[in-house]
Amino acid sequence: MKLARKFAWPSAVTMFVLFFVPLLIILAYSLLTRGPYGGVMPPWTFESYLRVFDPLYGWIFWRSVWIAAVSTALCLLLAFPLALYIARSGARKTLLLNLVMLPFWTSFLIRTYAWMFLLRDTGLVNTVLLAVHAIREPLPLLFNNGAVILGLVYGYLPFMVLPLYATLEKMDHSLLQAAADLGATPGVTLWRVVIPLSKPGAVAGCLLVFIPCLGAYLTPDLMGGGKTVMLGNLVQNQFTTARDWPFGAAFSLLLMLIVLPVTRALGKRGEDLL
Numbered sequence: 001m002k003l004a005r006k007f008a009w010p011s012a013v014t015m016f017v018l019f020f021v022p023l024l025i026i027l028a029y030s031l032l033t034r035g036p037y038g039g040v041m042p043p044w045t046f047e048s049y050l051r052v053f054d055p056l057y058g059w060i061f062w063r064s065v066w067i068a069a070v071s072t073a074l075c076l077l078l079a080f081p082l083a084l085y086i087a088r089s090g091a092r093k094t095l096l097l098n099l100v101m102l103p104f105w106t107s108f109l110i111r112t113y114a115w116m117f118l119l120r121d122t123g124l125v126n127t128v129l130l131a132v133h134a135i136r137e138p139l140p141l142l143f144n145n146g147a148v149i150l151g152l153v154y155g156y157l158p159f160m161v162l163p164l165y166a167t168l169e170k171m172d173h174s175l176l177q178a179a180a181d182l183g184a185t186p187g188v189t190l191w192r193v194v195i196p197l198s199k200p201g202a203v204a205g206c207l208l209v210f211i212p213c214l215g216a217y218l219t220p221d222l223m224g225g226g227k228t229v230m231l232g233n234l235v236q237n238q239f240t241t242a243r244d245w246p247f248g249a250a251f252s253l254l255l256m257l258i259v260l261p262v263t264r265a266l267g268k269r270g271e272d273l274l
Contacts, residue, residue, distance in 0.1 A: 030249035038243030048250035057234070057251070064230040067145060067220075068213035071152040075160040075209050076202060078153070083164035083201070084194070087171070097165070100158050108155060112222050115151055116142060119223075143225030151219040156212060160205035167201030168194070211259060231255055 030048055032040035086096045103111060118124050121138040129135045141147060171194070179189040217232030238248030
């Protein structure tokens with residue numbers, strides 16, 4: 001046990017320096033006052049925390065939650081059949097997994113710009129639809145909530161596929177044979193056996209997708225065109241354009257306090273399912 005503690009010291013020191021110290025700095029910033037030219041200065045105050053409850057920021061919070069929830073649900077619906085197919089692909093598993101992870105070989109920013117080129121008024125999608133006379137004028141495919149959700153689903157779909165695959169790949173196939181012997185149809189087997197056994201992977205995937213989507217700022221900023229402001233955009237704006245560091249720090253901490261119980265509950269549920 002003592003030897004194990006000695007090996008844990010490097011990780012503990014790293015976590016303290018790179019996580020807890022910055023967190024304490026953010027906490028201190030949130031309790032200070034905005035300087036006349038940005039930055040922070042005394043006196044200590046809770047004013048930044050009181051501003052968080054402004055209805056304007058409440059609307060941004062709820063918009064962020066539902067966009068993140070819809071993106072997570074779509075990722076789950078798309079990832080489950082793909083992960084199930086990969087898990088049953090035999091010798092092709094490695095190839096298919098490499099194809100799932102292939103987008104990670106390219107910068108997320110470049111992939112987002114690629115989608116913008118595809119969806120803009122003069123992009124490939126509208127150009128093809130106009131060429132085949134399916135539409136008379138370009139469709140508004142970019143700079144709206146739908147474009148943001150599309151970008152988030154595309155960006156975080158692999159994070160849902162991989163945990164689901166890891167769970168489904170370890171599934172005992174004799175259970176499927178037993179269900180078939182008992183007269184269960186493929187649909188019933190899927191609903192009563194496969195889906196319940198895949199819940200740990202689904203919970204892990206939802207955590208890996210929902211939390212980054214909730215705090216995303218690059219995709220909403222580029223594909224939303226400034227019209228879809230989410231929590232990440234709000235925090236980023238306070239630290240850069242508005243230079244209101246105390247309010248940005250306070251909002252960041254409150255967002256963390258909101259996410260932590262959800263993470264804890266889903267994580268505990270995943271442990272129970274395992």
